[in-house]
Amino acid sequence: MVNIILFGPPGSGKGTQSDKIVARFGLVHLSTGNLLRQEIADKTPLGLEAQSFMDKGQLVPDEVVIGMIDTCLEKNSEAKGFLFDGFPRTVAQAEALDKLLSLRKTAISKVLALDVSETELVRRIVERGKISGRPDDNEETVMKRLQVYRNETEPVAAHYAQLQKVEHIPGEGSEAEIFEALSGRIAPFFLAKVEE
Ligand SMILES: Nc1ncnc2c1ncn2[C@@H]1O[C@H](COP(=O)(O)OP(=O)(O)OP(=O)(O)O)[C@@H](O)[C@H]1O
Ligand SMILES: Nc1ncnc2c1ncn2[C@@H]1O[C@H](COP(=O)(O)O)[C@@H](O)[C@H]1O
Ligand SMILES: [Mg+2]
Numbered sequence: 001m002v003n004i005i006l007f008g009p010p011g012s013g014k015g016t017q018s019d020k021i022v023a024r025f026g027l028v029h030l031s032t033g034n035l036l037r038q039e040i041a042d043k044t045p046l047g048l049e050a051q052s053f054m055d056k057g058q059l060v061p062d063e064v065v066i067g068m069i070d071t072c073l074e075k076n077s078e079a080k081g082f083l084f085d086g087f088p089r090t091v092a093q094a095e096a097l098d099k100l101l102s103l104r105k106t107a108i109s110k111v112l113a114l115d116v117s118e119t120e121l122v123r124r125i126v127e128r129g130k131i132s133g134r135p136d137d138n139e140e141t142v143m144k145r146l147q148v149y150r151n152e153t154e155p156v157a158a159h160y161a162q163l164q165k166v167e168h169i170p171g172e173g174s175e176a177e178i179f180e181a182l183s184g185r186i187a188p189f190f191l192a193k194v195e196e
């Protein structure tokens with residue numbers, strides 16, 4: 001299996017690039033943000049619990065998102081690999097993911113981290129807020145989300161850097177350029193499989 005974490009702060013382009021990556025490589029896209037927004041739209045108890053955290057730019061409790069990912073891994077047991085977007089966001093989530101994958105005799109192949117300046121992140125999210133309908137797409141909430149990212153999510157990169165799994169990719173430029181840079185890091189995992 002090929003398991004990629006697309007890592008980066010809010011607004012760095014994870015969702016945009018995920019759509020292109022799954023189309024090219026056939027990985028299953030697991031975006032915890034999208035899954036949580038679907039739970040909210042469906043008015044499930046999980047969605048109701050998550051909504052208050054999301055609207056304030058806070059993280060949803062670890063056990064909630066880890067449970068969602070476990071269910072998705074189970075449902076997609078035949079997948080050739082996964083593209084994780086917005087997960088893991090805490091070291092506890094990363095450790096849980098490593099365990100869930102190892103139970104399935106697989107592991108994270110690569111963490112691709114998109115680097116974008118804070119000014120550009122805020123600009124993109126405020127712009128996206130004009131059309132997204134996301135209650136957390138406004139300047140006040142994005143500042144909170146960036147603070148949470150620095151405090152709780154950046155240590156996830158350090159966790160995978162210890163395992164030599166992290167590569168940084170410039171996240172500013174055209175979507176096509178960024179996609180080619182990401183694809184160039186993912187393709188070798190598929191070539192290696194063919195040569196085995
Ligand atoms: N290379 C780029 N240049 C300029 N704008 C971009 C680029 N890539 C994505 N965007 C725009 O920036 C906004 C944020 O992108 P996207 O939704 O992909 O980010 P994200 O990392 O998934 O954010 P979040 O974590 O908040 O879900 C979108 O409106 C998207 O169209
Ligand atoms: N992995 C996650 N852990 C905790 N909370 C999460 C996680 N993924 C998403 N969330 C919540 O949803 C919003 C939006 O997420 P996006 O990835 O930006 O769509 C995030 O601020 C958390 O509240
Ligand atoms: Mg996104």
